[in-house]
Amino acid sequence: MNEQIQQWIDTAQEMFGLSSFTRCATTTGYEKNEVNETDYRLIMEWLPPGMEERKEEDLNPDGTAVIEVDVRSGLLKSVVFVGGKAPQRGLTFLTGDKNEIVRWVEQMTGWTYGRHFIDSQSNHTYSFELAYKGVPVSPSGSIHVSLDDEKRLTFFSVYGQVPKENVIEETFTLTLESIQDIAFKRLVFCEVPSEEDEKWMPVYMIDEQFISNETGKPVVEELEVLEWKTKKNMNVKRKLIQYTPDEIDEEKIFDFPPHPDTKPITKKGRMKVKENSLLFLQSYSPKESGQWVLSNIRRSNGMIEARLTNKTDVSVVPRSWKLFLDKDSYDVISYQDNSWMLDQFEEYKNAEKAEITKEEAFDAIKPHLQLKKVYVLDGDTYRLYGQIDCHSAIHAVNGKVIHFVQ
Structure with a gap:
């Protein structure tokens, strides 16, 4: 396996508490994004403890981790735990308040709150829309974060582009x-x-x-x-x-x-x-x-x-x-x-x-x-x-x- 891809797999496994999970799929893909550029993706899937393979083909059971990395930047694009069921030793926040989540999102994306992303509304625990110097952009973009009652991460996604120069x-x-x-x-x-x-x-x-x-x-x-x-x-x-x-x-x-x-x-x-x-x-x-x-x-x-x-x-x-x-x-x-x-x-x-x-x-x-x-x-x-x-x-x-x- 490619050395860089193996490094991303190891990092994701450690960050999200997947040591007892079984990695069942690793794929690399590409597609056109909303600004007519190409996105390159590494998608990793882990089955929850006690499962070595899917019981039904292409159907992920609750607790399955699906994690996506942007191959060009190496940054995290999405984390989904199927059914909202986070690992027992998953990524857990201390307070789960907005300030802590904002600091974590800034670390994951390299963007700054108030400049590159601003508050938005959705059904997730926290949501933001992408911006340039605090002004929304079109095509629009979003960041969503969801936590369970134990303040463990169950969902994270970054969609869209932040304008540069x-x-x-x-x-x-x-x-x-x-x-x-x-x-x-x-x-x-x-x-x-x-x-x-x-x-x-x-x-x-x-x-x-x-x-x-x-x-x-x-x-x-x-x-x-x-x-x-x-x-x-x-x-x-x-x-x-x-x-x-x-x-x-x-x-x-x-x-x-x-x-x-x-x-x-x-x-x-x-x-x-x-x-x-x-x-x-x-x-x-x-x-x-x-x-x-x-x-x-x-x-x-x-x-x-x-x-x-x-x-x-x-x-x-x-x-x-x-x-x-x-x-x-x-x-x-x-x-x-x-x-x-x-x-x-x-x-x-x-x-x-x-x-x-x-x-x-x-x-x-x-x-x-x-x-x-x-x-x-x-x-x-x-x-x-x-x-x-x-x-x-x-x-x-x-x-x-x-x-x-x-």
């Missing part, structure tokens, strides 16, 4: 007053499910958006409306899609080859994606010409993914398809829809008709608008943007303010 720093000049027109345009009518009343609720709410600090103009997402005149009979024989990092030989991984998914999609390739997305809709939604938009074309898991969204749906979760296309032929090889998200509300009563105007709703929601600073990856550089958002909505019938739980 590729940042253009600016003085933030946007204000809520200066972006009122943009905010008004981002106020949309939609219907959200009310679990308490078991019906759809009509509301006006803010559709969040980035605004350039330099120009004061909003970032407009590229959406292409697809139209057709005839029905087709395309039949997709769906292939099984697996979301796992591609394995790579442990010796070759230290050459750090770029993952194939980082290769850009050509203009010709995008045209083929559009053509086959159109053919898919002509076959699977033939009566909805002009109602679907194409977006989010990207390489992933050795395929090309594209998203189709119905722009006429007023549901807070509009109907959508995710298409998977062959990277060479661009043929659709599988698809997923989001009907499962809507099926749970199938018995809900229809929403009432809106009685207040958009102008009235905007006046009511103004005090609850938020404008945050965010460093957004623009090409190869992070630039400062404003992000307009709101955690409240206006009931479209009675005009009451509804506050959503964050």
